[in-house]
Amino acid sequence: xxxxxxxxxxxxxxxxxxxxxxxxxxxxxxxxxxxxxxxxxxxxxxxxxxxxxxxxxxxxxxxxxxxxxxxxxxxxxxxxxxxxxxxxxxxxxxxxxxxxxxxxxxxxxxxxxxxxxxxxxxxxxxxxxxxxxxxxxxxxxxxxxxxxxxxxxxxxxxxxxxxxxxxxxxxxxxxxxxxxxxxxxxxxxxxxxxxxxxxxxxxxxxxxxxxxxxxxxxxxxxxxxxxxxxxxxxxxxxxxxxxxxxxxxxxxxxxxxxxxxxxxxxxxxxxxxxxxxxxxxxxxxxxxxxxxxxxxxxxxxxxxxxxxxxxxxxxxxxxxxxxxxxxxxxxxxxxxxxxxxxxxxxxxxxxxxxxxxxxxxxxxxxxxxxxxxx
Amino acid sequence: xxxxxxxxxxxxxxxxxxxxxxxxxxxxxxxxxxxxxxxxxxxxxxxxxxxxxxxxxxxxxxxxxxxxxxxxxxxxxxxxxxxxxxxxxxxxxxxxxxxxxxxxxxxxxxxxxxxxxxxxxxxxxxxxxxxxxxxxxxxxxxxxxxxxxxxxxxxxxxxxxxxxxxxxxxxxxxxxxxxxxxxxxxxxxxxxxxxxxxxxxxxxxxxxxxxxxxxxxxxxxxxxxxxxxxxxxxxxxxxxxxxxxxxxxxxxxxxxxxxxxxxxxxxxxxxxxxxxxxxxxxxxxxxxxxxxxxxxxxxxxxxxxxxxxxxxxx
Numbered sequence: 001x002x003x004x005x006x007x008x009x010x011x012x013x014x015x016x017x018x019x020x021x022x023x024x025x026x027x028x029x030x031x032x033x034x035x036x037x038x039x040x041x042x043x044x045x046x047x048x049x050x051x052x053x054x055x056x057x058x059x060x061x062x063x064x065x066x067x068x069x070x071x072x073x074x075x076x077x078x079x080x081x082x083x084x085x086x087x088x089x090x091x092x093x094x095x096x097x098x099x100x101x102x103x104x105x106x107x108x109x110x111x112x113x114x115x116x117x118x119x120x121x122x123x124x125x126x127x128x129x130x131x132x133x134x135x136x137x138x139x140x141x142x143x144x145x146x147x148x149x150x151x152x153x154x155x156x157x158x159x160x161x162x163x164x165x166x167x168x169x170x171x172x173x174x175x176x177x178x179x180x181x182x183x184x185x186x187x188x189x190x191x192x193x194x195x196x197x198x199x200x201x202x203x204x205x206x207x208x209x210x211x212x213x214x215x216x217x218x219x220x221x222x223x224x225x226x227x228x229x230x231x232x233x234x235x236x237x238x239x240x241x242x243x244x245x246x247x248x249x250x251x252x253x254x255x256x257x258x259x260x261x262x263x264x265x266x267x268x269x270x271x272x273x274x275x276x277x278x279x280x281x282x283x284x285x286x287x288x289x290x291x292x293x294x295x296x297x298x299x300x301x302x303x304x305x306x307x308x309x310x311x312x313x314x315x316x317x318x319x320x321x322x323x324x325x326x327x328x329x330x331x332x333x334x335x336x337x338x339x340x341x342x343x344x345x346x347x348x349x350x351x352x353x354x355x356x357x358x359x360x361x362x363x364x365x366x367x368x369x370x371x372x373x374x
Numbered sequence: 375x376x377x378x379x380x381x382x383x384x385x386x387x388x389x390x391x392x393x394x395x396x397x398x399x400x401x402x403x404x405x406x407x408x409x410x411x412x413x414x415x416x417x418x419x420x421x422x423x424x425x426x427x428x429x430x431x432x433x434x435x436x437x438x439x440x441x442x443x444x445x446x447x448x449x450x451x452x453x454x455x456x457x458x459x460x461x462x463x464x465x466x467x468x469x470x471x472x473x474x475x476x477x478x479x480x481x482x483x484x485x486x487x488x489x490x491x492x493x494x495x496x497x498x499x500x501x502x503x504x505x506x507x508x509x510x511x512x513x514x515x516x517x518x519x520x521x522x523x524x525x526x527x528x529x530x531x532x533x534x535x536x537x538x539x540x541x542x543x544x545x546x547x548x549x550x551x552x553x554x555x556x557x558x559x560x561x562x563x564x565x566x567x568x569x570x571x572x573x574x575x576x577x578x579x580x581x582x583x584x585x586x587x588x589x590x591x592x593x594x595x596x597x598x599x600x601x602x603x604x605x606x607x608x609x610x611x612x613x614x615x616x617x618x619x620x621x622x623x624x625x626x627x628x629x630x631x632x633x634x635x636x637x638x639x640x641x642x643x644x645x646x647x648x649x650x651x652x653x654x655x656x657x658x659x660x661x662x663x664x665x666x667x668x669x670x671x672x673x674x675x676x677x678x679x680x681x682x683x684x685x686x687x688x
Binding site for chain 1: 495506512539574576577618619621624647648650
């Protein structure tokens with residue numbers, strides 16, 4: 001993220017009981033001039049947000065410092081009746097200051113506030129418990145499911161704690177998934193082979209129209225190049241792939257640019273997923289982004305009920321993107337699909353995972369699990 | 375509150391400050407009033423030398439229609455219009471089902487009485503069984519301000535909010551243009567047609583007017599041979615094809631392949647929903663062992679036809 005677009009909350013709402021944690025102290029220290037208010041809990045925050053025309057947009061402006069009452073770690077739910085990849089998610093932050101048109105959080109979190117959970121001591125225990133339960137196999141885990149992994153790093157400094165913790169646990173692969181380009185804090189850290197920084201990419205035509213608040217893709221690629229120079233492995237997510245007039249050329253240019261910026265050998269994986277969302281999100285997108293054309297594409301209900309591009313269109317899209325990646329220099333990079341079925345895997349990647357563990361194995365090099373990471 | 379006899383010409387029916395229902399059948403009540411008189415007096419409030427109707431619009435209008443010169447009426451001495459209006463809403467809420475149109479008018483009137491958006495969302499909308507969000511309030515405000523033909527349609531057809539929301543996304547002129555196409559269809563089809571129309575218009579950057587007047591759609595709408603329902607169905611089908619060209623082409627190809635295959639009438643062959651799965655399904659009915667053997671023989675023959683492969687994605 002460019003310096004001038006770095007997120008600053010309108011208000012910091014501090015839940016009673018969360019103030020006496022290192023994370024809360026760090027955030028408050030980084031927001032000296034931002035109004036703050038102590039609140040009794042989430043309900044009070046949601047009541048403050050409700051009643052405005054755009055509660056989703058309003059929820060993204062306030063920062064709520066809270067204590068997590070449930071589990072920090074969950075298996076990625078993927079989606080019903082499509083192939084998953086055995087990923088685990090860390091929910092230490094809920095919601096995202098970026099405002100992407102297609103983002104599921106608009107529906108999933110509704111008008112919920114941007115929330116940072118401050119009682120991270122429980123998270124470390126949960127991770128170790130997960131690693132004990134999954135002994136003998138690599139575990140991929142990421143913070144970028146219910147938020148952008150790095151969009152609040154300048155306030156929370158969470159990347160420092162995460163990298164330090166995972167460096168000591170080489171069997172686990174931590175993914176920090178982002179659209180941002182300000183890696184100032186992260187790049188000050190000693191890299192770890194099992195901490196992968198990854199970027200969601202789309203051509204600038206999509207970024208400009210449908211990724212409000214996110215930096216241009218060129219800035220993301222510069223950040224990725226810098227991350228590899230500092231020693232971090234990287235990943236990329238072409239997700240959601242969007243069909244629009246001129247998509248082939250636009251994705252072609254983007255992929256060429258990716259491989260000119262980042263050495264292929266440092267790319268740990270690339271995922272592909274096409275635009276998809278529950279039908280209930282359509283109305284939200286239309287209301288919040290009336291100029292967007294995303295929802296007017298040829299989207300039909302999939303097996304899981306979510307709207308997705310009609311399958312022959314998806315197949316064509318994936319074949320083309322895979323060919324572009326392979327041609328541009330990514331012949332050896334593991335590719336995988338997010339929320340696709342075995343027909344897509346077989347027709348595009350020429351192999352059919354029988355279960356999600358097969359996907360996991362294809363993405364986790366044995367070396368990660370078998371030797372200690374410097 | 376006093377019961378008085380009031381001459382109708384002293385009631386100012388142009389003052390609609392308390393009115394929130396507009397579309398009702400006056401004629402039948404007028405006949406009843408002419409036959410039996412007015413049994414249930416309306417509620418009035420003095421305004422200068424005349425009266426305004428607080429509650430009982432339909433009754434007063436029916437009496438006018440029936441040519442009754444004077445009526446019994448309850449006259450309130452309450453001068454706080456907001457309190458009066460809230461009381462009337464409350465009373466109506468318990469003795470009849472308020473339509474979405476009524477609710478939209480109630481919210482509009484309350485705003486006119488100075489009730490703020492937040493209070494409407496927080497206190498009034500839940501009481502009216504409406505989702506308590508500012509965006510719902512805004513949409514209902516648009517409905518209350520819409521042209522009379524649109525409001526009448528919304529009221530008479532009891533349009534649900536989801537359909538209304540879709541409809542109100544079109545401009546004022548387009549709404550009136552669309553009423554004739556929508557009117558003959560059921561609500562699900564209306565929603566589908568509106569979604570498809572909006573999708574095509576937004577995707578292709580053309581106007582509703584141009585889309586509805588040109589090509590096969592324009593021809594269908596101008597046709598004198600088609601009934602309103604046939605026109606609406608024709609337009610719906612044509613819009614679907616425009617909105618989902620690849621899916622429509624695949625459906626047509628599948629149907630052509632079925633024809634080529636020469637499917638026996640007793641056997642139904644269908645693709646997966648929206649062609650999402652590779653497989654197709656076959657179903658048939660039978661009511662005896664002989665019928666089952668017959669179907670199986672036919673299936674056996676089908677399975678050996680090379681045309682069967684055309685049913686699958688290449």
